[in-house]
Amino acid sequence: MSNGAEPFAIASSVHNQALALELDWLAAVLQLRLEQHFQQHAEGFEAAPAPPELPADSALACIICEHGLDAAERLVLALALAPHLRPEVLDLLFVRNQNLDRGFTEFGGWKGQRHGGFLPTGETAAFLLAGADLTRRIALLAQFDPQHPFGRRGILKLDADADAEPQLAGALQLSAEALQRLSTGVWHKPDYNARFPAKLITTALAWDDLVLAPDVFEEIDAIQVWLRHGPALMHEWGLAKSVKPGYRSLFYGPPGTGKTLTATLLGKAANVDVYRIDLSMIVSKYIGETEKNLARVFDQAQSREWVLFFDEADALFGKRASASSSNDRHSNQEIAYLLQRIEDFPGVVILATNLRANIDEAFSRRFQSMIYFPMPDAEQRLRLWRGMLAQPGRLAPDVDLETLAERYELAGGAIVNVLRYAAIQARRQNREHISASDLRQGLAKELRKEGKTV
Ligand SMILES: Nc1ncnc2c1ncn2[C@@H]1O[C@H](COP(=O)(O)OP(=O)(O)OP(=O)(O)O)[C@@H](O)[C@H]1O
Ligand SMILES: [Mg+2]
Structure with a gap:
């Protein structure tokens, strides 16, 4: 035509x-x-x-x-x-x-x-x-x-x-x-479904937004170097002769201290995708099918050079001990399989957990690093407060961030929640600024969640 x-x-x-x-x-x-x-x-x-x-x-x-x-x-x-x-x-x-x-x-x-x-x-x-x-x-x-x-x-x-x-x-x-x-022209990203129990995680934040103690940063930097130069170290420097391929790290610490964020930023900086696998789901829900589903994730991850991020890793450490029911035995088998795949994985694997108590020696020997994410101190909290406000002008003049940071021991995740709550309060009352009282209410709510009082 x-x-x-x-x-x-x-x-x-x-x-x-x-x-x-x-x-x-x-x-x-x-x-x-x-x-x-x-x-x-x-x-x-x-x-x-x-x-x-x-x-x-x-x-x-x-x-x-x-x-x-x-x-x-x-x-x-x-x-x-x-x-x-x-x-x-x-x-x-x-x-x-x-x-x-x-x-x-x-x-x-x-x-x-x-x-x-x-x-x-x-x-x-x-x-x-x-x-x-x-x-x-x-x-x-x-x-x-x-x-x-x-x-x-x-x-x-x-x-x-x-x-x-x-x-x-x-x-x-x-x-x-x-x-x-x-x-x-684009790699398709597999979506989350029961057969593919991994989800791409991304963030709009940048390295500069990450607030961590210097010694934590140093450990994170080692992973970053490995992500960038691992293959060269293995092959050109000949480390492959003695060093097992891949890099395994355990992130542990209280909720909201930046474990997931750090894993996501590591991928972003090295321009590789980070896929999150929720282990509590795997261990409890997909019994039987799990090995096949996990194999799919590892195979894809290997061929596409993803970073694998296993969240709620306590599900993995906790279950090993007893095997009273056939379900338990089944999940023990799956855990053994998963550990083997993690150990053999040639890329970067990060496991995250809130509890460190029940991680035994056998596990820790398999990790290249175990990184503790502590609660931020007052100075770090102030940086967190400041960093999260894209428009500092949105704060009413009666807000004193220094005092808030000094007085309330909150992790980054909790600070985000307080800010969100305070912004909603302000908006609700048709105000253009977040007041000290909005923040106080948000803080009270957040602290109650954690079982503390203001
Ligand atoms: N150290 C930090 N630096 C900057 N922002 C942070 C930090 N920690 C937490 N945040 C903020 O809080 C949000 C939640 O943090 P994140 O999900 O990384 O915590 P987590 O340690 O993985 O918690 P959980 O143990 O509950 O999974 C982040 O997206 C970020 O906005
Ligand atoms: Mg997390």
């Missing part, structure tokens, strides 16, 4: 243009390989068309560049994309072997339950890249090694459900996240 009135017209993105070029290339290679196969000349891979030049700012070009993918790897990726984006390209592979009245073994492939087209397997990739050439076929296997970027970064894998069958018989599976990234 030339008048521009197409009802469903939307602009094709640069990502889609790159995918289309790559799929055109796959179609051309497939066509050529089939011709070679049926004309019985075994060689001729050199004759295959070169991979296309892609728009540099497309997600596909980025992934290729990021992992240094060569033509063979690009072809496997294009093959994994085909059922999602252009399934009919693979229909040519349905051709039957007349002599045997069945499909060709060398094309591989399988039939889905609902998908009508040809679903590629490792064998299909081998047909495209190796044919009867054993050396090429063996080289292809390296693409499905867990250490290959495809596996390590959770891009694609061979489904390994049937143990007794050859590896290349596994279905070629592109991850939902990779498809999303390739088509939109």
Whole structure:
């Protein structure tokens, strides 16, 4: 149509243009390989068309560049994309072997339950890249090694459900996240559900807003250095020989002292996502399914380099001792599994708890640091009060923050609550300023919550 009135017209993105070029290339290679196969000349891979030049700012070009993918790897990726984006390209592979009245073994492939087209397997990739050439076929296997970027970064894998069958018989599976990234340019963030019991945590605050004692900061800084330079220390400095990968830290201290905030800021500063797993939920609710769900979190976290933040970690330390009911035994098993995964995790894991009392030696040996978050002192409380008011002019002249900070021993979390309550009081009475009395009421309410009086 030339008048521009197409009802469903939307602009094709640069990502889609790159995918289309790559799929055109796959179609051309497939066509050529089939011709070679049926004309019985075994060689001729050199004759295959070169991979296309892609728009540099497309997600596909980025992934290729990021992992240094060569033509063979690009072809496997294009093959994994085909059922999602252009399934009919693979229909040519349905051709039957007349002599045997069945499909060709060398094309591989399988039939889905609902998908009508040809679903590629490792064998299909081998047909495209190796044919009867054993050396090429063996080289292809390296693409499905867990250490290959495809596996390590959770891009694609061979489904390994049937143990007794050859590896290349596994279905070629592109991850939902990779498809999303390739088509939109952004990594999709898995949402919270029972099958994925981890939630992305973020904050609008910055390092400068964090108020901690200097010795706590020093310990936090060690984690930050590890986040930035861990891989270099392990590989370039050769620490991998003696040091277990990853960094495990326990944050403990009273509620509202900034444990969660610090974990979130660590991720923000290093530009990695922080995912929070609520252990009390895991241990009590998802008995049975837990291992599988946790495995999902760890696998994703590993391939995407997330920081894992386990909150309410006392659920983990408390339950180990007795195993009277079968539920307890079950959760003991899960805890053992979780500890093992935490110990083997190559990234940063932070566990947080309010209680330190029942953490035994066996646990503490596994942590690289145990960081105590104390209640803030008067000077820190004043910084907290001041830092939380984006507009100091909102305070009425009768408010004396120095005295408030001096007199009331509150953690940062409680100070936020007081401020919120006081602001609501002021707004309710149509005042533009928070008065000393608003704050006093908020303080009284907060202290009552903590079982104290003003
Ligand atoms: N040390 C701090 N520096 C700056 N702000 C803080 C600090 N501690 C707490 N806050 C404020 O209080 C809020 C709640 O703190 P946070 O959730 O980090 O506490 P927590 O130690 O994780 O508590 P809990 O043990 O109850 O989980 C933060 O989002 C922040 O606004
Ligand atoms: Mg917390």
